[in-house]
Amino acid sequence: MGEMEEEATAMEVDDGAVDVDPPRKLTAAQKGKAPMTQELQRSGPWVEKYRPASLADVAAHKDIIDTIDRLTAENKLPHLLLYGPPGTGKTSTILAVARKLYGPQFQNMILELNASDDRGIDVVRQQIQDFASTQSISFGNHREKANVKLIILDEADAMTKDAQFSLRRIIEKYTKNTRFCLICNYVSKIIPALQSRCTRFRFPPLQAQHVRERLEFVIDQERLDVTEDGLSAIVRLSNGDMRKALNILQSTQMAEPHVTEAAVYSCTGNPTPKEIEQIASWLLNESFQSAYSNIVQLKTSKGLALVDVVRELQPFIFTISMPGNIRVPLINCLADIEYRLASGPNEKLQLGALVSAFTHTRVALVSAAR
Known part of the structure; x- marks a missing residue:
């Protein structure tokens, strides 16, 4: 709960209220x-x-x-x-x-x-x-x-x-x-x-359960055809923002008669979990040039924004088995790249920084295994 910094005092009100015309008329x-x-x-x-x-x-x-x-x-x-x-x-x-x-x-x-x-x-x-x-x-x-x-x-x-x-x-x-x-x-x-x-x-971000319950209410009121994976995709992409969740739901149902996971990701332009998994595989297994070229091709064909790719990679990193002393610097690096992308820099340079961060991570993992 929010912290209360000073004790609330009783409201001071007049017993006899007076009707006074406002100096300026408000709409x-x-x-x-x-x-x-x-x-x-x-x-x-x-x-x-x-x-x-x-x-x-x-x-x-x-x-x-x-x-x-x-x-x-x-x-x-x-x-x-x-x-x-x-x-x-x-x-x-x-x-x-x-x-x-x-x-x-x-x-x-x-x-x-x-x-x-x-x-x-x-x-x-x-x-x-x-x-x-x-x-x-x-x-x-x-x-x-x-x-x-x-x-x-x-x-x-x-x-x-x-x-x-x-x-x-x-x-x-x-x-x-x-x-x-x-x-x-x-x-x-x-x-x-x-x-x-x-x-x-x-007011912290809403829990996924609360977002889901409100979306289910709207789906029932609007009589929408929403699949379970489509609903889960909306909840996941909203990140605790109810306004964003409702906007995604409305825009998707206007574009597609059936709100599925594929329709949600297609409408929002976000990379799908499978695409993030593929990108992570390139970053951890391919050479710098190969990984860079593959990601550029995928971004172009799917119309993805690099900031969305970086944002989705951060939680995905926690699903990969790696020592904490390697994981933490990588997460911090991804956060720095996301921050820089918010100010509109050259995406090619930031993509190079992304591939380089994973290249260093791969070298560190190999050294740790030896």
Whole structure:
């Protein structure tokens, strides 16, 4: 479970709520996820169509969800910082919390901004400050909980440092009637002054079982023809990213009537396990020139990206019997090559580095056997 860095304090709310017109009119899109139209429900992206509507629908992280739910029920919701890899349920969780907290007034009581688009200091000083400075309104059965509004700042790690420092002051100033939820992939990019004002929860990659269960639900709802090996391929390629899993499933079923393992790998362009096994065999048994030429030919004929080959080789290395003192340097070398490929270098040079790393590994294995 995510670590809680400071004790959550009770929310300070006014007994008599006052209706104050906001200084600036906000659109529905600015206040949160707009309701889906019937057309979008039929043909839109499944990542939105099957976004969890309640906390019970969130695929995993039950410990985090239970903690946030308890703080909400006890009227003690602190400022939140949710961080972790993409597609792990951060945004879905806080939106589900907001729907439970505000009920039918959900759209009026939250402001959602994507900091990768609106990340300048002007946005913090204008939209956020205007929304946070207005006092809350009481709404019938939701009176106690609806007095405190919620600002969701997605991809907060894309904000400039000046904007983050400005946000720090606004959080302090409007804590009485507003709660902030910062969502990011890299918590190290959030300034310490903001981190210390929030309760942090880390969302790790989803376990394969949780991804599989959610995919099975979508397959049943959409009445898809998906084979067991096709489903396993989607789960394996998603790497704990539910958004990626749903996108792979939707794109594959649009391209092929039957979602099989071959169809999944063909649609995504990833190398199949058999192709990775063949590449590893070339790297460990062929000469430098032969292995290099064979991999280039396979990449060209199959349309493979070298970064995908390197990424799939890393877990495959653990299936090969070799001493740890040889395996570890090889894994580290593959990780370095993957990192360099992310910045767009010459693929031929990186392929040469890949073949060279395995050539050194083969020499080390022969020496160890002697």
